[in-house]
Amino acid sequence: MSITIKNARILGGDPADIRIENGAVAEIGTGLSGGETVDADGLVALPGLVDLHTHLREPGREDAETVETGTRAAARGGYTAVHAMANTSPVADTAGVVEQVWRLGQEAGHCDVQPVGAVTIGLKGERLAELGAMADSAARVRVFSDDGLCVNDAVLMRRALEYVKAFDGVVAQHAQEPRLTEGAQMNEGEVSGRLGLAGWPAAAEEAIIARDCLLAAHVGSRLHVCHVSTAGSVEIIRWAKSKGWNVTAEVTPHHLLLTDERAETYDPIYKVNPPLRTAEDVSALRAALADGTIDCVATDHAPHPVEDKETEWAAAAMGMIGLETALSVVQETMVDTGLLDWAGVADRMSYRPARIGRLTGHGRAIEAGAPANITLYDPSVRETVDPTAFASRSRNTPYIGMSLPGRVVATFLRGRPTVLEGKIA
Amino acid sequence: MKKHLISAADLSREDALRILDTAEELAQVSERSIKKLPTLRGRTVVNLFFEDSTRTRISFEAAAKRLSADVINFSAKGSSVSKGESLKDTALTLQAMGADAVVIRHGASGAPQNLTQWVSGSVVNAGDGTHEHPTQALLDAFTMRRRLGDLAGRRVAIVGDVLHSRVARSNVLLLHTLGAQVTLVAPPTLLPVAVDAWPCEVSYDLDAVLPKSDVVMMLRVQQERMNAAFFPSAREYSRRYGLDRDRMARIHDDAIVMHPGPMNRGMEIAAEVADSARSTIVEQVANGVTVRMAVLYLLLGGSEPAIGGTL
Ligand SMILES: [Zn+2]
Numbered sequence: 006m007s008i009t010i011k012n013a014r015i016l017g018g019d020p021a022d023i024r025i026e027n028g029a030v031a032e033i034g035t036g037l038s039g040g041e042t043v044d045a046d047g048l049v050a051l052p053g054l055v056d057l058h059t060h061l062r063e064p065g066r067e068d069a070e071t072v073e074t075g076t077r078a079a080a081r082g083g084y085t086a087v088h089a090m091a092n093t094s095p096v097a098d099t100a101g102v103v104e105q106v107w108r109l110g111q112e113a114g115h116c117d118v119q120p121v122g123a124v125t126i127g128l129k130g131e132r133l134a135e136l137g138a139m140a141d142s143a144a145r146v147r148v149f150s151d152d153g154l155c156v157n158d159a160v161l162m163r164r165a166l167e168y169v170k171a172f173d174g175v176v177a178q179h180a181q182e183p184r185l186t187e188g189a190q191m192n193e194g195e196v197s198g199r200l201g202l203a204g205w206p207a208a209a210e211e212a213i214i215a216r217d218c219l220l221a222a223h224v225g226s227r228l229h230v231c232h233v234s235t236a237g238s239v240e241i242i243r244w245a246k247s248k249g250w251n252v253t254a255e256v257t258p259h260h261l262l263l264t265d266e267r268a269e270t271y272d273p274i275y276k277v278n279p280p281l282r283t284a285e286d287v288s289a290l291r292a293a294l295a296d297g298t299i300d301c302v303a304t305d306h307a308p309h310p311v312e313d314k315e316t317e318w319a320a321a322a323m324g325m326i327g328l329e330t331a332l333s334v335v336q337e338t339m340v341d342t343g344l345l346d347w348a349g350v351a352d353r354m355s356y357r358p359a360r361i362g363r364l365t366g367h368g369r370a371i372e373a374g375a376p377a378n379i380t381l382y383d384p385s386v387r388e389t390v391d392p393t394a395f396a397s398r399s400r401n402t403p404y405i406g407m408s409l410p411g412r413v414v415a416t417f418l419r420g421r422p423t424v425l426e427g428k429i430a
Numbered sequence: 431m432k433k434h435l436i437s438a439a440d441l442s443r444e445d446a447l448r449i450l451d452t453a454e455e456l457a458q459v460s461e462r463s464i465k466k467l468p469t470l471r472g473r474t475v476v477n478l479f480f481e482d483s484t485r486t487r488i489s490f491e492a493a494a495k496r497l498s499a500d501v502i503n504f505s506a507k508g509s510s511v512s513k514g515e516s517l518k519d520t521a522l523t524l525q526a527m528g529a530d531a532v533v534i535r536h537g538a539s540g541a542p543q544n545l546t547q548w549v550s551g552s553v554v555n556a557g558d559g560t561h562e563h564p565t566q567a568l569l570d571a572f573t574m575r576r577r578l579g580d581l582a583g584r585r586v587a588i589v590g591d592v593l594h595s596r597v598a599r600s601n602v603l604l605l606h607t608l609g610a611q612v613t614l615v616a617p618p619t620l621l622p623v624a625v626d627a628w629p630c631e632v633s634y635d636l637d638a639v640l641p642k643s644d645v646v647m648m649l650r651v652q653q654e655r656m657n658a659a660f661f662p663s664a665r666e667y668s669r670r671y672g673l674d675r676d677r678m679a680r681i682h683d684d685a686i687v688m689h690p691g692p693m694n695r696g697m698e699i700a701a702e703v704a705d706s707a708r709s710t711i712v713e714q715v716a717n718g719v720t721v722r723m724a725v726l727y728l729l730l731g732g733s734e735p736a737i738g739g740t741l
Binding site for chain 1: 537
């Protein structure tokens, strides 16, 4: 099977043709031909995007999302690989469950699904799960996380960081000091005080990040920080990196765009964990993503059925979907603001997350010999976000009705189109 | 006036004065022992109470009945209703019943705001979580005005658990609108972190604030807060922030003492203070009915004047 993509602007550069042969990039040049032709006039070609943080909800909450629907959403968002978080039911804390999720991904075929393994049995924060068994399984797990919950016990966190060194794993921490956030509903600040919603203080995130950076340095391990949301967290990570410690971090699209003032409507569509923060936090996060202190964008795509969001704020589920809007939000917040160019977007949304997750088949530059994981993106359009058009089973997008730039036109997974003309191929 | 009364901030100065003036006229009528007016005949007011609050429910019920409205009491407390999907379902039921106004008390901040999406009538917030309780602030302002006259420039101290108090939030907003100067007095643990953004002053020292206050409003402090380390003991709280007889002596002669109830006698307020002539606590209850009558009348835009031709 061969395909020739005509006149694509690779990483926003001059138009060039990309010839794909047997799942790999065969040649880049001008005037190429061979096989099917895909016209990419005016489109930016990016390496297939890689998400380090996706909730696919299967097994257990198939009413919210399945591997099939979630990976369709991923493909429509330009992703060729997603890391499926472990907080399913049953929890992905054994080789059996991670292999099941991995196989479901293979069968769906819309993008590669790389399961994340739970750090502790049942996400309970008490005993380590069989991390080695998950690493050795067919799913080849390298990222471990209790996401949704913080590995709060300092000894357990230290042991997890140490233990995963044996198979080059990384612990991805959901940094949330639990006592400081009991019953927390939104960012603690001026808005929470006015709305009478219990506050989630920035310090509850920053204290855990600081502790974990120290632990990672002490035992010489890799630490990855999930969904960094505060300016203070950025400062701590910048400091840890300046020491040469092996710390990486992600930021979500919604934390790059939205602030806690959204809660003023009490519409739980804006309820998320960690919560939306202030405008100062948003600008610190953008600057940190631009200078590389924050390594990558991760969606924290968190589907919920309608009834879990059509409630009063305190009763509503936390989280928002993001796979199908991530690239547009990054264009809006980082590219159109001049903070990142398309090469920077490729780095933060493909190369670096693939490297953190140790995915060898993803996050490679578009060049001869590389697997043909490619996203074609039209940055020139602007569209109103319409969740009814989403492939995700859920509709809990905070961007509903907002105008966002850009559109994923096509996605190729090892040379095979998963999306063409914006639709599942 | 806006269609709903969710927050005291929904009221302009003009709106607030209109409610207070209307309440004043209604009070005079009921003092002439005309207990019932035909104004809201044929209109339906639903009391939707997700939290126990007999006092507030009875107050709204009496207000609606004195205006001849049909009243439906819907108590969701104790039934299977506990989550918000039920709030929506309940709202759709009320909508089908043709409620002209829904008075809602709910344990979750923002629930009245959520309700406005699902019902076409006016929504009146009768207390939501730790957010607001605007009719309480209106009845407090009404009570102050009756005792002290115009509130512009008056100094009001609000003392106690501001962090968890919907009464404090609504009072700060309304009193600011009416031109009064509010000082919140509490231990730092019982103030929101960004309270400096509120339109009021803040003090940790009750004794310093008392002598210059025209109104001292004591908030209920739940002893459970002690277990969450908001303060070390009930006794220490009482010693530093309680209004006892000695502290009463520091208040000037015309100043009044208020409490939204229910009181913890001996905790935030001493019994002899609560029962003194300075205390407005009993008046507050009576005024509650009158003010709520004014609110319902103005929100439902009674086509007839509230009182046969005098308004
Ligand atoms: Zn998380």
